[in-house]
Amino acid sequence: MTIARALADFAATPDPGCPDEVRAILRLSMLDWLACGLAGRDEPVARITRDMAVSEGGAPQAASFGGPRMPARAAALVNGATSHALDYDDTHFAHIGHPSVAVFPAALAAAELVGASGEDLQQAALIGIEASIRVGVWLGRDHYQVGFHQTGTAGTFGAALAAGRLLGLDGDALHMVLGLAGTRAAGLKSQFGTMGKPYNAGIAAATGVEAALLVARGFEAAPTGLDGAQGFGETHHGIGDPAGLIGLGDSWYLSGISHKFHACCHGLHASLEAMAEMLPLNSAEVSQIAVTTHPRWMSVCNQPAPETGLGAKFSYTTVLPMALLGIDTAQLDSYTADTCARPDLQALRARVSVTADDGLSEMQARLKLSLTDGAEREVFHDLDAPLGLDVKTDKIRAKAVSLLGNRAADAEALVTDAAEPAVIGAFIGG
DSSP states (O other): OOHHHHHHHHSSOOOOOOOOHHHHHHHHHHHHHHHHHHHHHSSHHHHHHHHHHHHHHHOOOOOETTTEEOOHHHHHHHHHHHHHTTSSSSBBTTBBBHHHHHHHHHHHHHHHHHOOOHHHHHHHHHHHHHHHHHHHHHHOOOHHTTTTTTTTTTTHEEEHHHHHHTTTHHHHHHHHHHHHHHTTTOBGGTTSSSTHHHHHHHHHHHHHHHHHHHHHHTOOTTTTTTTTTHHHHHHHHHHOGGGGTBTTTTTTTGOOOOOOSSOGGGGHHHHHHHHHHHHHHHHHEEEEEEEEEOOOGTTSSSOOOOSHHHHTBBBBHHHHHHHHHTOOOOOOGGHHHHHOOOOHHHHHHTEEEEEEESSSSSSSEEEEEEEETTTTEEEEEEESSOHHHHHHHHHHHHHHHHHHHHHHHHHHHHHTOOOHHHHHHHHHOO
């Protein structure tokens, strides 16, 4: 069975079943997504995409972060770009993608459009996120390494299945939705550090909704558009890794989602956690900061001298000096042009070296500090080390409070109670 056929049947299953802990992680990701989207609603990329959507008009079908109701496809675009604007949302390292910002916007827009229940919304998002990760695994690392952004590419297919499920499509129709999505899925890593990166998430969400709506209206497309001859996989450096299909319905990649507790690229987090284990330190005592990371991050988050807050989120030479200087890397307002221009930070940049080691996983980093008195300190950190559900819950709650203040409790209640999509829409709207 092809991966598209298997995922279509999986998405059409009334209740695929999954462990309670997986559902709990889905709800944490939904809370995290709501917090990131609401906190990002005034970012330039959010304002620009929202203003464009408003200027085009259309039926008020679904809510947008910080804005009015708009057509479902437009709402998915705006909410995907907005929730990824801060680059503070969750990540999955099995394929290096941000699943929530592609799938939740599509699911919410479709759910509002058809008046689905809150439980239906969460079930569709659960399936869509799992599917997006599995498509990413199936495509393989070559797809990412040559320059494709899995959030925009693999995320499109998860968004399409989530939207199609909510529209009531059967397995055959969902198979066609995946095929049609394959001719529109897009996203390039060359956009990292610009508004183009969160836009990739918006494209994925909007394309998923569009493909599902078209097929629901009788649009016909080649169902082989994902995994057939000259399909998306074959033409986009996909390797067809069978691991993307193994255990479907029995095991859940979703359980391995990583949530961000630093407001920067996830590739920087292992080194920041290693730095945290060495602090406090006086920056004057440090003569050299040597970080060793997986080779993949060298082209993603190794900007040597960014001048903007957005660029700082992709820079070892910026975030490690920030941490050493006591600048809180979990706070959004720490990442600014003024921070990048600080003389003490720029002086520390010259002491940072970054090297690659393919013996490390993408979740690991080694950090070695050389001190002016000749001493050395070295710490290894693995983000994949088990983090209990209670600990993760507490951390995400604290993050939501830092982003939303008093509104965090209301956001958590919406998720916990599986609130109706219209209620969620009213909460996030302007």
